[in-house]
Amino acid sequence: MDENQMKQEVKPPPQVTGAETLGKHESMLSIILKKFFQNKLAVIGLIMLTIIISSAIFAPWLATHDPNATSTLDRLAPPSAENWLGADHLGRDIYSRMLYAGQMSLWVGFAAMLSATTIGVVVGSVAGYFGGWIDGVLMRVVDIIISFPSIFLLITIVSVFRPSPEMLIIVFAILSWTGTARIVRSEFLSLKKREFVLAAQTLGLPKRRIIFGHILPNAIGPVIVAATLAIGAFIITESTLSFLGLGISPPTATWGNMLSDSQDLTVFLTAWYYPLFPGLMIFITVLSFNFVGDGLRDALDPRVVEK
């Protein structure tokens, strides 16, 4: 047997795939991922978020100090080997506090997003699918909630009740499910007349299955985008409240109340590093969420998937 023959035999058998003229078999998910990863800003956002979220999760291991331990000697100390990003007006380590603050800010953002999205999806689905007076009533509730200036309502609620993280999450959820509900409703209105939904009806599928198995999976793209953007918005709102002194109260650190503590002329003039770092964290986190949200919007657009 000569070498050539040997080589030929080692070749893998030609794949019997029939007329694979349709191109490579690609699942929906792989197409979405591919499109997402083509968007540079979205990938940068995703990397930043991964870093920020893991730094919050691993805060106990990454922190160099107890975030609440005060030290009179280190008050407003500049960045040094001891306090990497300096110390605040009570001598607490800014770097360590920032990590723990991330935990709180992200937790409030995520939990509020999940609750708001759940309420929004359920209300929007019911209103969009059933229509008629059910739709009318639910959408008027949405209009009423939207017509309140939410920041004043927040301030009122928060000053009456003592703000705890859970309290904030509930208030955020109640005030902000309306956008998602409107998105889901409009998707349902157009999808319920689509022919694949009619076909499901003709097959005798129960309503529950049509709503959750056929319409909702096709309506979920814009919901995911809205939810991603909402986390950023919640973090901003929480920071705003904390900045006004109405958010989660010290000593628990959030990025917002760290900023609030630093609003003092002496601090501004002497310790620039104190407001800078929490501010940067808010900025980077929200920006990253927005980048990822935009990336998802393009990646999940079914029009492009279908072509």
Added chain:
Amino acid sequence: MTTPLFETKNLKKYFPVKGGVLNRKMTDVKAVDDVSFAIHSGETLSIVGESGCGKSTTGRAILRLEEPTDGEIYFDGEDFRKLSKSQLRKRRKDIQIIFQDPYASLNPRQKVKQILDEAMAIQGVVPKKDRPARIRELMEVVGLRPQQAERYPHEFSGGQRQRIGIARALSVDPKLIVCDEAVSALDVSTQAQVLNLLKDLQRKFDLTFLFISHDLGVVRHISDRVVVMYLGKIVEIADKKSLFDSPHHPYTRALLSAIPVPDPERKTERIVLEGDVPSPMNPPSGCRFHTRCPFATEICKQEEPELRTAGDMVDGHQAACHHMEEIVEQYGKTPSVQE
């Protein structure tokens, strides 16, 4: 005469038009107005007409996808409209539908396998363990490869998607399939393939078709009997041969004269209809066609013509026109189309 598999009597579907400050009902769009016909087991009945004449609405009203305003629907002797929601859900397997747009008729998030499996599961036609084999069989029956069942709809071409739609309809062993413009969105060569597939399946599985189309060529290819609709009403009903050879209603004659003849030598006498289809919100009095009919007289504006059989018509051929005898006498049996 045997009892028909399917019969509808005086079917009406009005869509309310709401408006004004209090959102009160102003008027109705009479999409389907008093339509009666029967389909016998194993035959293909076509409904033709221009867009907006109510042919698709008729199909959907029959399936109770749009709840009919009035009228009776009998399937296998059973009053389809009297069924409760849960009874209806069980009976749905007997009547299936194939849609026009192959891009909108399949759930983009389901694999073909899931689409077919769900259909069989819900109607309990095939036990769970036999379903994979049945899916493979269905794929082959409609001319697709069984392993393609692992794919998503976006990976198929229009014609292939339409085949999947057909497989879905077949999966629950229906007796009647409503083909709502089932081939109109496909290009001509694919149309022929899908039409021939439908014909084969009809023979193989003893299916009955209600074929809704605006394409007379397609209708001629596939039907046994033809219903011509205009503005929500039936204007003529006949077996295919009588309808194409001796159309009696002036509207049918105009439609037939519009079929292109692939022969440059032959001069065809086109009957060109003037104007547009009147609004179904406010249909003309008397004969609904009188505004565009070249033969209309005073009686057409006053009296609505009934469907009737003229002396020279074969049995089962009916048309709704006051003047059909004179028209046929004066202008001959066929306006332009000769085989």
